[in-house]
Amino acid sequence: MRGSTRRLHALLMGAGLLVALLSLRYGAIEASWLDLAEVFSADPGPLAAAIIELRLPRTLCAAVIGIYLGVSGLVFQTVLRNPLADPTLFGISSGASLAVITAMGVASALSPSELSQGAASSVLPMPLVPPIALGGGLAATLLVVWLSWRDGLLPLRLVLFGAVLAVALNGVVMVLVLSLSEARTELAILWLAGSLYARDLANLWPALPWGVAGLGVIALALPWLSGLRFDADTARGFGVSTALAVPTLLAAAAGLAASAVSIAGPVGFVGLLVPHIARLLYGPNLSDLLIGSVLIGGLLVMTSDLLGRIIAPPIEIPVGIVTSLIGAPIFALLIRRQIIRAVS
């Protein structure tokens, strides 16, 4: 590993830690650094307790979501050789949302009536959420690929079909959410906006095994990923079995994205932006890019969550909306670049 790469890793890690600390300190109620230090004492005060109970879990959730989506985006962009690929843009998150909301509805219909009056999360067991999201996400991915397949996958075509499918699936989610009872509507709506509000470790744990498995597969398959940057023939020339490598990697990436969605709903554009920033900083080496995507992804989502909390306290702007505001203009510029390239 070159020295400059190592310095960059260290720099990003430092920035991540700094944002994590800021994220613990700032929010609706501002804590001082002293309150923050009190977290480590044997008998923390009420403010320190709140930091441990509320802000620490959501900061962790933000970091994990960022890591999952960043790596997922890197794999999608590399395997599909599509600079516009983003797991939340082409239907994965809508498919995952639809599956989870449907499951919430089914669970409350099956459970005794007095239980279903409460929050939906108490009806649908938490550990079931990630696999359900995963199933929905994979189904939506397959649908988008099938819809847009015509002698290969054109980048712009995939984005168009993914975006429209996402809108249509969101329509179904809407009908389901609004025809459910009132108590569940509020929760489902917050979830759909991609909010980290009141996310705790109970939301995080179930998503961890799936995500770690996905990350492990991708790390092990890194040589495949390097080969797949080139067209199929060249990749085979490198000894990569495309028939095995492409589905494995895409499934792992979709799994990562769906796990991220299962924590806090759809957080848009992270998977799109992170690989581009990583390529700008690190160049083309894939193992550097993988570590870079982990670091940048965590940093980006933690920063977005922090921004959403401090822009207009005590009101919170959901992290998904902040990332969309940052991401959409850059997405537009990337499309513009694609347009210019396609013409010349």
Next chain:
Amino acid sequence: MIGFPPARAAGFAAVLTVLCAAATLLSVSAGAHPTGLGRALIFLWADDGTNASYAVRELRLPRALCAAGVGAALALSGALIQVVIRNPLGDPGLTGVTAGSAFGVAISLTLLTAAPTLLVAAGICGGALAAALTFLLARSDAGLEPLRVILAGIAVAVFFLAATSAVMIVSRSSMQTLYFWMVGGFINRGWAEWALFWPLASLAGLAVFAITPLLRLLQFDDATAASLGASAGLGRIAAVALSVILAAVSVAVAGPLAFVGFVAPHLARLGLGARYPDMATWLAVSALAGAALVASADAATRSLFAGRVPAGALITILGGVVFLALARRGFDNAR
């Protein structure tokens, strides 16, 4: 221009009119306290001071009118965009115009004032800004490629929808209100909304029919249009401006409804049985189809979900499926 049997056009228009009228009557008579068709018609004729009469005349009738009117306006708006980009995939939602209007309306609602004229003006400004951004992003030396216009439009739409959400959240709208408004629909729309909608919408609608000769020329490529003595640029600007106005007044009333502007002109093409029907007939039938579509969607969601689901949800699902099916089949011609 390929000819088509006028009897077919008249027949199709009649079917759409009947559909639209049936949906409106259903809307007016059905509800939490069903009135019955006969009594509803009597109440429409004369107010007898009862609660049932109030419900029909003051709550259900304006809502039904808003649904039909917004449907027609969005259909015309979509048809104009389809003419400008010479592609049947055009839609004010897919080109970012409705999202831009929604942003303008949200700014006006939350930060400035809810005064109707300002609301619509802000919607038009937002829609025009979004349209300008979309066309600037999609422009290249090769001219306006339809697919690129739509992709650039998606990016612009995502941005303005996120910005709209942010504005409404910061101004302390509840998530529920925000969500309902963003889906688009006609729950609790009354005479005030209708009063805001109809003058500008009907003016813009008339203007669309006034410029049909220009629109006919836009169907050809620029060189052919120029040889016929028309300025393609001027016609295009007029068409986009009218499209933005129609979309903006619709958004001010109903929120950002997607896909109506795409589906209705398609239905019209299908019903007229011609790929390039006569422009004026096509526009008129598109407007009718849009009115019938949105009025039916509103009537259906009202009766199916007891008023809990806005019409926009149903329209989005239907529109999305139709779009995917058509785009998948016709993508190669569409490119």
